[in-house]
Amino acid sequence: MSIALNRGISRPRHLSLTMLASLMPLAALAAEPVALEQQVITATQTAHSELSAPASVSVVTREELEQRPVYNLADAVKYLPGVQINPSSTYGRKEIKLRGLDADYTLLLVNGRRINSRDVLTSEYANDFDLSSIPIAAIDRIEVIRGPMSSLYGADAIGGVVNVILLQPSNQTRAGIAYTYEAPTVGDSGDSHKASGYISGALIEDKLLGNLIVEGVDQAAWRSDQTVSSDADAAEHRQAGSIYGSLSWLLDERQTIDVDITHRQDDRVANWYPGLRYGVVQNDQEMERTSFGLAHSGRWDGINSRLRYYYEDVELTDGSELMTRFNGNVVGQAEQQNHTVDGQLSGIVAGQLLTVGAERRRTEFSHNQNLGTETNVDQYAVFLQDEFSLGNLDVTLGGRWDHHEAFGSEFSPRAYGVYNLTDNWVIKGGVGKSFKAPAIYQSDETYSVAACQGFCRVKGNAQLKPETAISYELGTLYQNGGFEAGVTLFQTEIDDMIVSDRWRAGYRPTLMTYSNISTARVRGYELLGRYAFDETLGLRANYTYSDAEDREADAPLNNTPQHIANVGLDWRAVPALALNLDYQYVGSQWLSTPAGGAQESGAFHVLNLGSRYQATPQLALNAGMNNLTNEKRDDVAQSVDNILMGRTVFVGFSYDI
Numbered sequence: 001m002s003i004a005l006n007r008g009i010s011r012p013r014h015l016s017l018t019m020l021a022s023l024m025p026l027a028a029l030a031a032e033p034v035a036l037e038q039q040v041i042t043a044t045q046t047a048h049s050e051l052s053a054p055a056s057v058s059v060v061t062r063e064e065l066e067q068r069p070v071y072n073l074a075d076a077v078k079y080l081p082g083v084q085i086n087p088s089s090t091y092g093r094k095e096i097k098l099r100g101l102d103a104d105y106t107l108l109l110v111n112g113r114r115i116n117s118r119d120v121l122t123s124e125y126a127n128d129f130d131l132s133s134i135p136i137a138a139i140d141r142i143e144v145i146r147g148p149m150s151s152l153y154g155a156d157a158i159g160g161v162v163n164v165i166l167l168q169p170s171n172q173t174r175a176g177i178a179y180t181y182e183a184p185t186v187g188d189s190g191d192s193h194k195a196s197g198y199i200s201g202a203l204i205e206d207k208l209l210g211n212l213i214v215e216g217v218d219q220a221a222w223r224s225d226q227t228v229s230s231d232a233d234a235a236e237h238r239q240a241g242s243i244y245g246s247l248s249w250l251l252d253e254r255q256t257i258d259v260d261i262t263h264r265q266d267d268r269v270a271n272w273y274p275g276l277r278y279g280v281v282q283n284d285q286e287m288e289r290t291s292f293g294l295a296h297s298g299r300w301d302g303i304n305s306r307l308r309y310y311y312e313d314v315e316l317t318d319g320s321e322l323m324t325r326f327n328g329n330v331v332g333q334a335e336q337q338n339h340t341v342d343g344q345l346s347g348i349v350a351g352q353l354l355t356v357g358a359e360r361r362r363t364e365f366s367h368n369q370n371l372g373t374e375t376n377v378d379q380y381a382v383f384l385q386d387e388f389s390l391g392n393l394d395v396t397l398g399g400r401w402d403h404h405e406a407f408g409s410e411f412s413p414r415a416y417g418v419y420n421l422t423d424n425w426v427i428k429g430g431v432g433k434s435f436k437a438p439a440i441y442q443s444d445e446t447y448s449v450a451a452c453q454g455f456c457r458v459k460g461n462a463q464l465k466p467e468t469a470i471s472y473e474l475g476t477l478y479q480n481g482g483f484e485a486g487v488t489l490f491q492t493e494i495d496d497m498i499v500s501d502r503w504r505a506g507y508r509p510t511l512m513t514y515s516n517i518s519t520a521r522v523r524g525y526e527l528l529g530r531y532a533f534d535e536t537l538g539l540r541a542n543y544t545y546s547d548a549e550d551r552e553a554d555a556p557l558n559n560t561p562q563h564i565a566n567v568g569l570d571w572r573a574v575p576a577l578a579l580n581l582d583y584q585y586v587g588s589q590w591l592s593t594p595a596g597g598a599q600e601s602g603a604f605h606v607l608n609l610g611s612r613y614q615a616t617p618q619l620a621l622n623a624g625m626n627n628l629t630n631e632k633r634d635d636v637a638q639s640v641d642n643i644l645m646g647r648t649v650f651v652g653f654s655y656d657i
Contacts, residue, residue, distance in 0.1 A: 041165075042161055046353060051426055065142075072132040074095070082099045092234060106160060108162050111293070129289075135243075138242075145162075148469060158469045169210050169248055175199040188222070188223035190221070213243070214242065216241045217241075236269060243262070245261050247260075266289070288315045291313075295308035305344070318334065322450055335365070337365075353387040371446055372446030377404070384398065394418040394419075399412065444462070459511065461513045469494040469495070475488030501514070524545040525545055537569075555598065558590050558592050563587030606644070608624065618656055632644060
């Protein structure tokens, strides 16, 4: 795994000094002294602290995941600065937006490997299947990078990166089970159950280590009187089961071979109201996802190496009623296979930490409803990164060359600096270029999907160009003991933005497509802070302002609030009992409505309460309430069935051996 790249490498002087400066969450402060060793690897694929990382970085730890009812990645990162969890369907699906940019610009990774089923589902169906693809019980931590990272990861990382780091086995034998139940107190049904179990340890001590994790989720459909049609679901019925296993073979003190396999079955059913033509229809989708990874890591006297292959197979059975009617009552069968081989070397050369790597990726895609023939897309890339110090200034320079067989080559450079005012206070900033190649569903002229409530089709456009972006950020961050504070200014300008044609007054064709017509700019700032009053009480807060504008239309971007604020209070009432209170404010935003075009939807607030009681060293109990005040969104949001889940209560336990 990429985290092993940094073993045995001595970093330049200033990079080493700041590595000790990051903070653990305030929930941990209440139990023990501050640990200044939290590392992130996503920003450079080499180890840094949150303070020294050449990017805007946030980390969600395993302890934080265990405090709340978390069902997918959106639930896990919703309180981080710069993050917006956007409703991406009218029946409860979600997507992660970073710094006001669409979710298509957020790259999702697992152990540094991209996960992607966008071509199977298209943007109109959201990437909620991707957010749910990894069992929460298997996650060690989540790293979120806000800002472009195409210099390391290629396409799709214009807005940033969400990287899930999975639990790794050790010699210690461990096992446990966990269960959470959540129930709405308003509306009809919607109860959810999540259960998991794990076992981890040595099959051969100091030689062969493994773990096995299983997880199941069952969430009933939820009905609300806020939906346009009383027969439509505000949240879909979900049933999912996952199994994750990994083996680490320690060949010797220098070499490790890691193998991991994940399989998930994810079934969704929802009653949906697309409009008057068909009335309420049923959306029935079943996705089966299998992934496999094989990696060799080596440490060779100051040079670390990694070579790996990973594979992802996504199969979707789509019985959604509107689509099957539109395609001669044929149930959709889609399959996407992603093959990737990559490698990299990292080491100190003349006092500088150099990282060089290459990647080859092939996507194979078939769809019986929307695609003429099976499609293969090959992509190649090489990248180089240099980290060095000039006095108190740590500099990171990088660049990646990507070649896409359909859209040619793109070069993505990046420059970033971290100036160490003290061991606890830095000024950081940089500039980067990034890009996003059109997806298969956007560019293949034989791929078309139903739109306009079933009255039209949107097909691919082979003449599309990749989207490109230039991003800037400048900020400062201070961390010392139980106190943290920071501010970051950011701006991203996107050229050749890909948009889908839509009906409007006097314009209602039966066949539409995608085009490069828009230029967008998002600029704003982020504020963040934490403060531990003492060993039992801590406060954390962040605020994001983003001005997102379609510059061609001289209009705000839809689904992008200008203001998002989060405030959290962590209190250890007694040594065994931890309480957390979280408040989130989401400002007004513009939504696209069928009847009135773009309309402004008002702000809303959500208040959540959670608790964790350590009854015994092995048994922990959880309980709490989400949306305490039963907040509702306004009439504009309800007119497009953007429904906020009502007040819910949850209880759960975990038992570890």
